[in-house]
């Protein structure tokens with residue numbers, strides 16, 4: 216813990232509009248996020264919106280909300296959005312981008328959505344090199360339906376459908392889909408990030424910014440995985456979940472860029 | 480020196496406590512009181528120590544923290 | 560009017576797609592309609608009109624590409640055959656719920672399952688009663704000639720946008736593969752982005768500008784009161800279709816004592832059967848539904864006052880016959896005659912069936 220240094224400036228001198236250094240982006244609607252306390256979806260939403268605002272492209276962006284906890288993402292993002300069937304967001308994105316090449320398109324997907332039911336769409340959209348951005352929230356579980364095993368559930372992890380822990384003999388192995396996506400020549404930028412500490416949030420935002428910059432330059436599919444927490448599904452407090460994520464998820468899903476072909 | 484302050488939108492705070500962990504000075508606490516949704520909300524327990532580093536706001540999943548920061552002359556210099 | 564060419568039904572459909580000013584075709588190969596995408600690929604639509612052509616990884620992907628592009632106000636179309644259309648049902652249901660205009664062509668083959676690549680009309684229920692989950696309908700057009708394979712494409716687009724609802728062209732392997740003379744309509748230019756903004760900007764997801772609220776395309780609403788209202792709104796559209804879009808053709812019905820009801824390829828067989836029967840002195844006419852949803856109930860009600868019995872002719876075990884029975888409400892005998900599995904009845908068989916099932920029953 217850093218050393219505290221006190222000052223005696225009256226707070227009303229500090230709390231003035233001209234001194235604001237961080238505030239909620241205007242691209243958020245007024246609706247209260249429907250996510251559980253401490254859920255990483257909220258930070259991921261914010262980072263996308265901040266990037267759209269900073270790049271000045273919100274009026275040219277079409278977002279896709281998936282089936283999953285973020286199915287209502289369009290309630291929170293003040294941009295044009297489409298809601299997709301479970302797993303199909305990349306196909307929607309393909310349809311939008313092919314017919315509207317001057318627009319920015321992103322698909323926001325959970326691990327069940329992207330790496331189980333939608334695996335074919337994920338792989339083929341990436342392989343075609345569609346000029347879109349995929350934001351992939353990997354919380355190792357099916358949040359919305361009540362904490363069942365996801366393709367990304369790590370070895371031994373307890374979920375409602377693996378109550379004794381994921382046994383690879385029976386349930387196979389946690390799927391590193393991001394590593395697969397990075398192999399595909401259609402992708403330009405593939406990275407794995409997290410958002411549970413301030414430093415990681417800053418990094419993740421840079422990565423999302425870069426992903427949209429790649430889209431601007433028509434370089435192919437840019438893909439940002441965010442290793443996130445699902446406190447409800449994991450049956451932990453947010454603070455415990457963040458610690459568990461550090462100790463258990465990150466060793467299996469190490470953070471960092473998997474591919475970066477270079478911006479112009 | 481840099482001084483700061485945060486304002487928590489207490490009605491929208493969900494009491495997850497992640498901001499309390501993110502604060503490098505450990506000066507954010509959770510209220511005894513609850514908001515209308517029943518959550519204990521975060522507040523700046525040691526208001527004259529905040530530097531406005533934004534760390535709490537960055538990790539807040541509900542983006543309910545607004546951060547203020549300003550530069551002031553060092554108190555020692557001000558005395559000169 | 561345009562050129563007169565000798566074409567396969569599937570080719571005429573493909574050429575009509577480009578000429579109708581479509582913005583995109585997304586599809587996946589399947590017999591008996593693979594010529595559609597093959598024709599499009601050879602015709603270089605990107606050069607002719609700027610139309611997007613993309614072979615998807617599955618029908619599942621294709622229908623969802625339609626969803627995404629259609630939700631931006633673009634004119635989008637796909638074609639497939641029965642097994643592929645089954646795979647699309649999830650997407651079609653979502654599109655009906657989210658009110659996305661698009662055209663889906665089913666060149667029907669025999670089923671169930673992988674079935675056969677030969678023609679059939681056994682997807683009538685799937686096409687007209689919804690097909691996927693939920694309370695919804697597609698507007699269904701049934702061409703019976705190569706000419707209509709072409710002409711129904713722009714018509715289907717008009718209807719899809721009029722109602723913001725998916726429209727199905729329900730063809731079959733016979734019409735798709737058959738060669739006939741076709742007079743092609745003159746090309747219709749693709750819509751500009753300005754046109755789309757002006758005419759569909761109130762709902763299409765084309766980027767939220769500060770002058771309006773955001774547009775949301777979704778079929779989800781967790782509030783029961785609102786979801787019921789949405790379903791009733793959809794119902795109102797289907798009712799309007801019933802009032803405004805019923806299309807049918809009557810052949811030799813003025814003096815008819817008996818009636819065939821048949822659509823698509825079987826209407827061609829029934830037409831021949833009308834001729835044969837009349838040569839024998841049997842006064843029979845034909846009602847050909849052109850829209851299968853909305854179904855021509857009123858003309859059937861009227862004809863039920865005039866004729867003594869109705870025989871439906873379908874390449875199925877009897878699907879449309881149920882709608883005919885509902886329309887005439889048990890006032891006169893209604894029977895079905897059909898062949899399945901890719902078998903096509905002869906006109907003689909149909910006349911014989913009229914005699915045994917209706918006249919001498």
Ligand SMILES: Cc1ncc(C[n+]2csc(CCOP(=O)(O)OP(=O)(O)O)c2C)c(N)n1
Pocket residue numbers: 282283284285301324325326327328329352354356357358359360365445
């Ligand atoms: C076709 C279909 N199958 C199943 C479901 C039920 N379902 C809703 S969300 C979900 C899992 C979502 O998990 P994930 O993608 O990991 O997102 P999260 O909720 O964890 O954010 C499932 C299986 C559905 N809506 N549609």
Ligand code: SF4
Pocket residue numbers: 249250251253254255256284354358359444445446447448
């Ligand atoms: S269930 Fe999990 S993923 Fe869903 S909102 Fe809650 S914490 Fe987030």
Ligand code: SF4
Pocket residue numbers: 253487491492493494495496497498499520521535538539540541542543544
């Ligand atoms: S991180 Fe945000 S929601 Fe969580 S306790 Fe702090 S202020 Fe409240």
